[in-house]
Amino acid sequence: MGMKRQRSEKLFKEAERCFPGGVNSPVRAFKAVGGHPLFIKRASGSRICDEDGNEFIDYVCSWGPLILGHAHPRVLDALREALEYGTTFGAPTEKETTLAMLIRNAMPSIEELRFVNSGTEAVMSSLRLARAFTGRDKVIKFAGCYHGHSDGLLVKAGSGVATIGLPDSPGVPSSYARNTLTARYNDIGSVDRIFNANKNSIAAVIVEPVCANMGVIPPDSGFLESLRALTESHGSLLVFDEVITGFRLAPGGAQALYRVTPDLTCLGKIIGGGLPVGAYGGRKDIMDMIAPSGPVYQAGTLSGNPIAMTAGIATLQALAETGVYENLEKFAATLQEGLCQAAAKNEVPVRVNRAGSIMTLFFTESPVHDYESAIVSDTRRFSAFFRHMLHQGIYLPPSQFEAMFLSTAHAEADIGATVNAALAALQAVQSELR
Ligand SMILES: *Cc1c(COP(=O)(O)O)cnc(C)c1O
Numbered sequence: 001m002g003m004k005r006q007r008s009e010k011l012f013k014e015a016e017r018c019f020p021g022g023v024n025s026p027v028r029a030f031k032a033v034g035g036h037p038l039f040i041k042r043a044s045g046s047r048i049c050d051e052d053g054n055e056f057i058d059y060v061c062s063w064g065p066l067i068l069g070h071a072h073p074r075v076l077d078a079l080r081e082a083l084e085y086g087t088t089f090g091a092p093t094e095k096e097t098t099l100a101m102l103i104r105n106a107m108p109s110i111e112e113l114r115f116v117n118s119g120t121e122a123v124m125s126s127l128r129l130a131r132a133f134t135g136r137d138k139v140i141k142f143a144g145c146y147h148g149h150s151d152g153l154l155v156k157a158g159s160g161v162a163t164i165g166l167p168d169s170p171g172v173p174s175s176y177a178r179n180t181l182t183a184r185y186n187d188i189g190s191v192d193r194i195f196n197a198n199k200n201s202i203a204a205v206i207v208e209p210v211c212a213n214m215g216v217i218p219p220d221s222g223f224l225e226s227l228r229a230l231t232e233s234h235g236s237l238l239v240f241d242e243v244i245t246g247f248r249l250a251p252g253g254a255q256a257l258y259r260v261t262p263d264l265t266c267l268g269k270i271i272g273g274g275l276p277v278g279a280y281g282g283r284k285d286i287m288d289m290i291a292p293s294g295p296v297y298q299a300g301t302l303s304g305n306p307i308a309m310t311a312g313i314a315t316l317q318a319l320a321e322t323g324v325y326e327n328l329e330k331f332a333a334t335l336q337e338g339l340c341q342a343a344a345k346n347e348v349p350v351r352v353n354r355a356g357s358i359m360t361l362f363f364t365e366s367p368v369h370d371y372e373s374a375i376v377s378d379t380r381r382f383s384a385f386f387r388h389m390l391h392q393g394i395y396l397p398p399s400q401f402e403a404m405f406l407s408t409a410h411a412e413a414d415i416g417a418t419v420n421a422a423l424a425a426l427q428a429v430q431s432e433l434r
Helices: 006-018 073-083 094-106 119-134 188-197 223-233 253-258 306-319 324-345 371-375 379-391 412-432
Strands: 040-044 047-050 055-058 112-116 138-142 180-183 202-207 237-241 264-267 278-282 351-355 358-362
Touching: 055 412, 073 306, 094 112, 094 278, 094 306, 112 119, 119 138, 119 202, 119 237, 119 264, 119 278, 138 188, 180 188, 188 202, 188 223, 202 223, 223 237, 223 253, 237 253, 306 324, 324 351, 324 358, 324 412, 379 412
Parallel strands: 138 180, 138 202, 202 237, 237 264
Antiparallel strands: 040 047, 047 055, 112 278, 264 278, 351 358
């Protein structure tokens, strides 16, 4: 286990003096798996290199945006060219419309959209809009779904179903949290009960159509269709948070794959190609309520800035080439199968959930279909697995409850090396934690 870490350790110590916990986003801190984070110096394709010169096959891919892998030449070339023209103007540019068209063509439910700077902002704004459009205050979300860090959405399950929302974070006023009701993912009855207990007061149901923030959990057959029917019959809006799944599962996202049309869609990650971008959009009659068309205020100094638009355009254009999603699917399926076999050989009980090129290896025996079945996973085993993988040059998301992301830069040899590493790692985990 002789990985050099001196520089990462030193840089982390310095960072700890500047930032809470030494990081600018909590998931980076390795808290869930123990130890300190690696400081990354550079990356290319499927590989990242840390400050000590260690190289890894990367399955974080910046948590989703880098579906083309790191430093894709096409994205970098476009960015270099764009930089010469200036970085932001605070005035409309052609690039905003170009990227918007690429998105609309892939996702016909989006008639109009608005660019923002993060997924958090997209979701927050879409719910403000949903509330304004319906004249209602309450929103239903699902336990374990993450929709960014805005106040009203830092709420998961209380016990039982139609519970009064309890804030997940201090600092969230209970008066906000009270308007967020929590249902169980893949349990349409839990949604139905909340609707019946809150007649004419639910503005929207927001959902990750495929969950990726409690580990990957695909929707059971009929779940999204039932959400569509329920929201319609109660006069509420259906909001798909496709910040991860948009252009990940298919160009048209989960809504294309499962053929369910939401009223509003939130996007982020891939559409920014590695730069900060979010977007929300949907039905024109709803979107027309946004200022300056309508009275719902939402603005942004750097929204739609030409550099971010450039990276997004280059990424979506590269994704439009034939065979991209087929190849991602093929490699991801091979990896999933390899991980399952590696676990079986070592008699480690696991479930590998996958949707397209995102997957999670859960250390649990039973199927994982909602938050409750996810959190019973053995996080001690996961942490050991994570460390053994890292020492063999495989950089996994440092939490049991995150997705592994594949990119088009991951080659067959990467997958093979990963499966071999998993075989050894799972053997070590099993002998350590027997
Ligand atoms: C990442 C994510 C967000 C938040 O996006 P940020 O750009 O991190 O603010 C929202 N929803 C989902 C489903 C996400 O995965």
